[in-house]
Amino acid sequence: MTTVHEPSVTARGKSGGGPDPRASVKKAAASSKPSRGSKSTAALVGATPRVDLLPGEVHVHRRQRAGVRRAWLGVLVLAFVTVVAIIGVSALNLQSASELSAAQSETAALLAQKREFSDLQSTVKETARSSAAQRVGGSTEIDWSAYLDAVQKSLPVGVSITTVTADSATATSPYPQGTSALQGARVATLTFTASSPTLPQVPDWLDSLRSLPGFVDGTANSVTLSEETGTAYTASLTLHVDEGAYDNRYKGKGN
Known part of the structure; x- marks a missing residue:
C-alpha cells in the first residue's frame, strides 16, 4: 500500500510574517489535480492500471504446481495408453487361443475320419506298392513270344525256328x-x-534281323546238313539285344 504523507504545517504566529499554511495546502492540492485537457495513461492504454503486490514465492509456487499438474497428466495419459495396449494384447491372445482351439478341433475330426478309412488307406498303400513292384520287376521284361514272331517273319520263306534259348x-x-x-x-x-x-x-x-527292336549284333554259330533227310539244313544263330527290346507294358502305370 502507498502511504501518502501529508505536508506538515508548521504553525507560526501571525506576527511571524511567514506564508499562510492554509494557502500552501490549497496550492499543493490544486497542483495535484489533472488538467482538463490531458488524459491519464490508463485511459490511453484502455485498461485499468493494476499493481501486483504478491511476493515472488507465490508465483514460483504456482509455476511448480502447474508443472506437477502437467506431469500427473502425462502419467495418466501413459497409464491409459498402457491399459489400452494390455487390453488389445489380451484380445489378440484370446483370438489366437480361439483359432488354435478351432484348428485342434478340426484336426481331431480329420483324424477321426482318417481312422474310419484306415482299411481303405491300407489297401491303397498295398496297391501302390504292388504297382511299384510291377514297374520295377517289369522294367526288364521282354515279350519273347512277340519277339520270336518278329524273328520268324524276318527269315526267308520255308525257314522255320525249331529251338530257342533266351537269357535276359x-x-x-x-x-x-x-x-x-x-x-x-x-x-x-x-x-x-x-x-x-x-x-x-x-x-x-x-x-x-537288323530290323528287330533292340538289335545289337548277330552271329552264325553253325550250319549243318540234316543226317535224317540229307536234304534239310539246320542253322544256329545268336542275337544280342539292348533296352529297345523291352516291352515297357508296366511303364507309366500307377503314376
Whole structure:
C-alpha cells in the first residue's frame, strides 16, 4: 500500500510574517489535480492500471504446481495408453487361443475320419506298392513270344525256328557284357536254330534281323546238313539285344 504523507504545517504566529499554511495546502492540492485537457495513461492504454503486490514465492509456487499438474497428466495419459495396449494384447491372445482351439478341433475330426478309412488307406498303400513292384520287376521284361514272331517273319520263306534259348537281365542284377570291344552293350541274348530246305544264306539272314527292336549284333554259330533227310539244313544263330527290346507294358502305370 502507498502511504501518502501529508505536508506538515508548521504553525507560526501571525506576527511571524511567514506564508499562510492554509494557502500552501490549497496550492499543493490544486497542483495535484489533472488538467482538463490531458488524459491519464490508463485511459490511453484502455485498461485499468493494476499493481501486483504478491511476493515472488507465490508465483514460483504456482509455476511448480502447474508443472506437477502437467506431469500427473502425462502419467495418466501413459497409464491409459498402457491399459489400452494390455487390453488389445489380451484380445489378440484370446483370438489366437480361439483359432488354435478351432484348428485342434478340426484336426481331431480329420483324424477321426482318417481312422474310419484306415482299411481303405491300407489297401491303397498295398496297391501302390504292388504297382511299384510291377514297374520295377517289369522294367526288364521282354515279350519273347512277340519277339520270336518278329524273328520268324524276318527269315526267308520255308525257314522255320525249331529251338530257342533266351537269357535276359533282371531288375536286381545287371546283364553280363561281352569281353570284346567290338561287341555292343546288351541286356539279353537269344539263341535259336532254324531249319532250311536249302543251304541258308546266313549273311542275308543277319541283315534281315537288323530290323528287330533292340538289335545289337548277330552271329552264325553253325550250319549243318540234316543226317535224317540229307536234304534239310539246320542253322544256329545268336542275337544280342539292348533296352529297345523291352516291352515297357508296366511303364507309366500307377503314376
